[in-house]
Amino acid sequence: MPVLLVFGLFVVIATAHNITFLEVPQYGDPHQEASLVCHYVSEPGDPDLHSVKWYRGSNEIFRFTPGQQPPTRTFNSTAGGVSRGNCNLHSCTISVVLPRNYNTRLSFTCEVSTEGPRFAVVKQTKNLTVAVTLKEDPVIMGVPGTVQLGEDVILNCTTQPAMPPANIVWFIDGRAEKTEPWMVNNTQVSSANNFGLRSSWRSLRLRVSSVKGFMALRCEATQPTWPPYTRVTNATLVIARSPHLSMFTAAGSNSAAFEATVLILATCISVHIFSKYSALSEV
Numbered sequence: 001m002p003v004l005l006v007f008g009l010f011v012v013i014a015t016a017h018n019i020t021f022l023e024v025p026q027y028g029d030p031h032q033e034a035s036l037v038c039h040y041v042s043e044p045g046d047p048d049l050h051s052v053k054w055y056r057g058s059n060e061i062f063r064f065t066p067g068q069q070p071p072t073r074t075f076n077s078t079a080g081g082v083s084r085g086n087c088n089l090h091s092c093t094i095s096v097v098l099p100r101n102y103n104t105r106l107s108f109t110c111e112v113s114t115e116g117p118r119f120a121v122v123k124q125t126k127n128l129t130v131a132v133t134l135k136e137d138p139v140i141m142g143v144p145g146t147v148q149l150g151e152d153v154i155l156n157c158t159t160q161p162a163m164p165p166a167n168i169v170w171f172i173d174g175r176a177e178k179t180e181p182w183m184v185n186n187t188q189v190s191s192a193n194n195f196g197l198r199s200s201w202r203s204l205r206l207r208v209s210s211v212k213g214f215m216a217l218r219c220e221a222t223q224p225t226w227p228p229y230t231r232v233t234n235a236t237l238v239i240a241r242s243p244h245l246s247m248f249t250a251a252g253s254n255s256a257a258f259e260a261t262v263l264i265l266a267t268c269i270s271v272h273i274f275s276k277y278s279a280l281s282e283v
């Protein structure tokens, strides 16, 4: 009797395969097909694999049934569905054509069932947001070598083309740039490029007013996706310590400008300029 009970429990627990990992990218570029992979394992004592089904939302888009001919079938492929699938007893990979509706969230479910009599089913769902995310950090342009107290500086932060376009926020010494209430959205967005992508930029005008020797600037570009996608770039404004030093740097501006150009080309804007001028100030 106890043996039967234990055996019964074993059967109940071990009839379903286990989905070990469901690979669904968080963001999908509609210019490419998204590759989704469902990994599953059978436990000792499991019945054989019966089928693996993929759903987009509640619509079935793909089915793998190893015991049938043909083993794979696609559904709804006209309306942007599965272009191909490659499945075996351990994993099932499908390529999905994504719609061009940016910022829509698609949910994909992998459902694995084992043979009868129970046809036990396990499933997992993950979301994918249609978006072309920023591939690089934003770029801050216009960082001068050194600045004077009271000087006005204009900087520009630009992103690579992406969709949906990023919103840009500047931070000065850790605080978000003050904006007038009526200027809700100071991010400028370019027109769409050949791929339908838009870059964003936002300029920052600030008066140098720090008592420290520098001001820490941060440009934060966030795409309003779900979840939001953010990339950040920092820069440092180095404030000249004395009129004497500023005359010195003005006189040496040719080589300084050359250095600065080289450094900006190397896209190492802030830290290097900072250390350069720290070195100068020791002269």
Ligand SMILES: *[C@@H]1O[C@H](CO)[C@@H](O)[C@H](O)[C@H]1NC(C)=O
Pocket: 018, 019, 020
């Ligand atoms: C399924 O696999 C995961 C990851 O290996 C594990 O954490 C989980 O306990 C397993 N579930 C079952 C029912 O075996």
Ligand SMILES: *[C@@H]1O[C@H](CO)[C@@H](O)[C@H](O)[C@H]1NC(C)=O
Pocket: 059, 060, 075, 076, 079
């Ligand atoms: C195909 O997908 C559309 C929405 O994406 C849905 O309305 C329709 O019922 C689906 N058809 C089948 C056969 O699943």
Ligand SMILES: *[C@@H]1O[C@H](CO)[C@@H](O)[C@H](O)[C@H]1NC(C)=O
Pocket: 105, 107, 125, 126, 127
């Ligand atoms: C997926 O998106 C739906 C709404 O579209 C949401 O209710 C659900 O919580 C999301 N799931 C995850 C894992 O983020």
Ligand SMILES: *[C@@H]1O[C@H](CO)[C@@H](O)[C@H](O)[C@H]1NC(C)=O
Pocket: 156, 157, 158, 201, 202, 203
């Ligand atoms: C900022 O950079 C963008 C992209 O390079 C450019 O279109 C824009 O005119 C610049 N804005 C300012 C104020 O320099």
Ligand SMILES: *[C@@H]1O[C@H](CO)[C@@H](O)[C@H](O)[C@H]1NC(C)=O
Pocket: 164, 165, 167, 184, 185, 187, 189, 224
């Ligand atoms: C700012 O503008 C972007 C693109 O122009 C838009 O997607 C975003 O919703 C706007 N944000 C606010 C707070 O208005």
Ligand SMILES: *[C@@H]1O[C@H](CO)[C@@H](O)[C@H](O)[C@H]1NC(C)=O
Pocket: 174, 216, 218, 232, 233, 234
């Ligand atoms: C940018 O600065 C912030 C603090 O202001 C820091 O937390 C972050 O790590 C910095 N990022 C990079 C890429 O240096």
